[in-house]
Amino acid sequence: MQIKIDNASTRPIYQQIIDQIKRDIALGRLKAADKLPTVRQLAAQLVLNPNTISKAYRQLEQDGIIVTRPGAGAYVAELSSNLSKSVRKKLLCEQIELLVVEAVHMQIDARTLGEWFDGTAKKFKFTDSEE
Amino acid sequence: MQIKIDNASTRPIYQQIIDQIKRDIALGRLKAADKLPTVRQLAAQLVLNPNTISKAYRQLEQDGIIVTRPGAGAYVAELSSNLSKSVRKKLLCEQIELLVVEAVHMQIDARTLGEWFDGTAKKFKFTDSEE
DNA sequence: ACATTTGTACTACTTCATATAGTACAAGTA
DNA sequence: TACTTGTACTATATGAAGTAGTACAAATGT
Numbered sequence A, B: 001m002q003i004k005i006d007n008a009s010t011r012p013i014y015q016q017i018i019d020q021i022k023r024d025i026a027l028g029r030l031k032a033a034d035k036l037p038t039v040r041q042l043a044a045q046l047v048l049n050p051n052t053i054s055k056a057y058r059q060l061e062q063d064g065i066i067v068t069r070p071g072a073g074a075y076v077a078e079l080s081s082n083l084s085k086s087v088r089k090k091l092l093c094e095q096i097e098l099l100v101v102e103a104v105h106m107q108i109d110a111r112t113l114g115e116w117f118d119g120t121a122k123k124f125k126f127t128d129s130e131e
Numbered sequence C: 001a002c003a004t005t006t007g008t009a010c011t012a013c014t015t016c017a018t019a020t021a022g023t024a025c026a027a028g029t030a
Numbered sequence D: 001t002a003c004t005t006g007t008a009c010t011a012t013a014t015g016a017a018g019t020a021g022t023a024c025a026a027a028t029g030t
Helices: A012-029 A039-046 A051-061 A085-105 A110-121 B013-029 B039-046 B050-062 B085-105 B111-123
Strands: A066-069 A072-075 B066-069 B073-076
Touching: A012 B085, A039 A051, A051 A066, A051 A072, A072 B066, A085 B013, A085 B085, A085 B111, A110 B085, A110 B111, B013 B050, B039 B050, B050 B066, B050 B073
Parallel strands: none
Antiparallel strands: A066 A072, B066 B073
16 A cells, blocks of 8 residues: 655545545555555554544445455445435536636636546546446 | 525535635626625625635635725636646646546446536636637 | 454544634725 | 725634544454
8 A cells, every 4th residue: 555645735634545545446556355454554654643544444434435344454345336326416516616616717728627637537447338 | 696605514614605706706607806795794694704704805815816905895806827837737637536536436437427527617617728 | 262453432632723703903985 | 084894813612633542342363
């Protein structure tokens, strides 16, 4: 596990850990059933309090991203979502709006933003389209 | 000004105000030189402390989104960005990554996400492309 | 069976962001 | 001059974030 904490960031540490684990899974670097570092291992490696790692793992388990078992460890779960399609669309579109608003205020034109979007999306392992 | 505060949201109130003013500008509902509500007006309307509104306005002025003058009021500024293109790209692409990671974990395929992205972007008034 | 490892739960504490409350002031407006 | 407006300041209360330390139940390895 290669996780980097940016202490200058306003983003909470436990959230940065969540971000990077979810990112590694979405990139395909972590796959279902892969073992994650133990809470104490990762805490030692990042020089953080174990409670902070535990908080990140707890949140990831809550969201169905990983499975944890005391004594065994933490493992990547199968991709799944218990949310309805409409709720997922609502959540994502809210995030898309914030992104687009930022782009407009940065005076980035629509074509350029679209290119950056496509270029970024290309790196990730999406679920197959249902066609 | 039509601003709605979601008290159930984890997003700070002053940030919600910033979000919605930037959104209205990006949508074209607010244009350069338009007058914003006074701090005390908006505080009374939303039943909030004037300091909270002031914090939002201060942040917006800091980001060059609005111009404020004591005695006169707050006005929408011209669109501009003092950031280099590379910094803007970095900031936006980080936000795009977070969005795409969320989409992958929600099992939304690339084509669907692209459609939602285009559909949302279409509503906003982008800077013209330089072609 | 036993010792170890692992995630979890809990309390206590510090620090910082958020939000409110109230006052005061300088600049612009009428 | 009287009023409005954004700003600055102090003080206070609340909650999140992070650290520190202890304890416990479940899984593992021997």
